Amino acid sequence: MHFAPLNTWLNFNNNDFALITGPCGAESFEQLEQTIIALKQQNIHYALFRAGVWKPRTRPNSFEGKGEEALKWLLDLKLKYSIKTTVEVANAEHVELALKYKVDALWIGARTTVNPFSVQEIANSLIGRKIPVLIKNPVHADLQLWIGAIERIYAIGNNKIAAIHRGFHSYGNSKYRNKPLWQIPIELKTLFPSLPIINDPSHICGKRELIIDVAQKALNICMDGLMIESHVNPKKALSDAEQQLSAESLSCLLSDLVSRKNKSENIFVNDKLTQLRKIIDEIDDELINILKQRIAVVEEIGEYKKENNISVFQLERWQSILNTRSQWAKKMGVSQQHVEKIFQLLHQESIRLQNEVMSKASKQ
Numbered sequence: 001m002h003f004a005p006l007n008t009w010l011n012f013n014n015n016d017f018a019l020i021t022g023p024c025g026a027e028s029f030e031q032l033e034q035t036i037i038a039l040k041q042q043n044i045h046y047a048l049f050r051a052g053v054w055k056p057r058t059r060p061n062s063f064e065g066k067g068e069e070a071l072k073w074l075l076d077l078k079l080k081y082s083i084k085t086t087v088e089v090a091n092a093e094h095v096e097l098a099l100k101y102k103v104d105a106l107w108i109g110a111r112t113t114v115n116p117f118s119v120q121e122i123a124n125s126l127i128g129r130k131i132p133v134l135i136k137n138p139v140h141a142d143l144q145l146w147i148g149a150i151e152r153i154y155a156i157g158n159n160k161i162a163a164i165h166r167g168f169h170s171y172g173n174s175k176y177r178n179k180p181l182w183q184i185p186i187e188l189k190t191l192f193p194s195l196p197i198i199n200d201p202s203h204i205c206g207k208r209e210l211i212i213d214v215a216q217k218a219l220n221i222c223m224d225g226l227m228i229e230s231h232v233n234p235k236k237a238l239s240d241a242e243q244q245l246s247a248e249s250l251s252c253l254l255s256d257l258v259s260r261k262n263k264s265e266n267i268f269v270n271d272k273l274t275q276l277r278k279i280i281d282e283i284d285d286e287l288i289n290i291l292k293q294r295i296a297v298v299e300e301i302g303e304y305k306k307e308n309n310i311s312v313f314q315l316e317r318w319q320s321i322l323n324t325r326s327q328w329a330k331k332m333g334v335s336q337q338h339v340e341k342i343f344q345l346l347h348q349e350s351i352r353l354q355n356e357v358m359s360k361a362s363k364q
């Protein structure tokens with residue numbers, strides 16, 4: 001699959017990344033206009049002004065959006081302030097209305113991405129229409145479902161697609177409203193290198209204070225854009241009040257962010273990186289050699305256990321390996337969690353190898 005580069009269909013306005021901002025929900029004409037004016041006063045340039053006009057709410061009797069009425073407000077404001085707009089669509093009727101009111105890009109929300117019927121309905125209603133589609137990750141950590149939604153939109157001949165990483169629901173307490181699980185968007189990028197990925201720190205964090213940290217992490221791994229909710233009066237917002245930013249806070253956040261490049265033009269920087277990578281290559285080569293030695297001893301232990309009828313899994317030995325390695329890591333200033341994970345993998349492999357030794361021997 002080949003996707004159109006993001007800067008060919010969104011105006012970065014001299015930013016290093018595409019910024020999408022605006023309130024969680026369109027509440028009134030005044031709220032939208034005041035938000036636009038506040039962003040303008042802070043000199044914030046953005047590629048798309050977002051506002052949900054149909055809000056998928058967890059429980060009924062919450063603010064569910066203003067529907068078609070809000071689309072009219074957005075169209076008036078788009079013309080008045082020369083901005084581009086985006087709204088969430090969840091079915092074919094939403095698509096028709098959004099197109100009727102000249103919305104510039106559509107986004108598919110996390111609760112819709114989970115449902116292939118809905119995504120297909122949206123895709124079918126977009127056949128022959130050239131409008132960019134932003135696809136949020138599904139609520140839960142299912143990369144295939146995210147890819148499936150992207151494929152359904154791509155299959156109708158639309159390559160103006162971006163994925164939006166908005167984090168993943170997890171049961172129980174977490175610092176985040178939705179855990180970022182960075183390895184998932186990284187895997188998506190590895191599978192589809194040309195697919196632009198936009199990070200949505202607002203819905204990951206759920207709290208204003210955490211947004212900067214997540215946004216910076218997204219730029220550190222070269223994500224292509226940020227979708228950040230902003231509101232003229234965040235505390236009074238009818239949805240997601242705790243995570244929206246005033247234009248002033250957004251402006252501070254943007255000036256604190258450091259954007260990273262994929263490559264440097266400076267040959268000294270590149271030389272230094274090449275040297276450091278050579279060192280990593282040597283260390284990894286050594287690591288694999290040591291691993292080979294460890295495997296040989298593991299197999300010897302397996303043979304010995306077989307001869308003496310001793311079980312492959314030894315709980316006490318395993319507990320002591322985990323404890324001692326974790327303590328050694330602590331002493332060396334290496335993350336204990338990281339080392340524990342590595343030893344879990346090593347132990348799994350040792351069990352597998354010793355089982356193999358046992359079954360081979362028993363066939364003789």
Ligand code: PEP
Nearest residue numbers: 024109110111136166203
């Ligand atoms: C939103 O963007 O306001 C929204 C409802 O997002 P999500 O689908 O990520 O929950």
Ligand code: MN
Nearest residue numbers: 024229239240
């Ligand atoms: Mn929201």
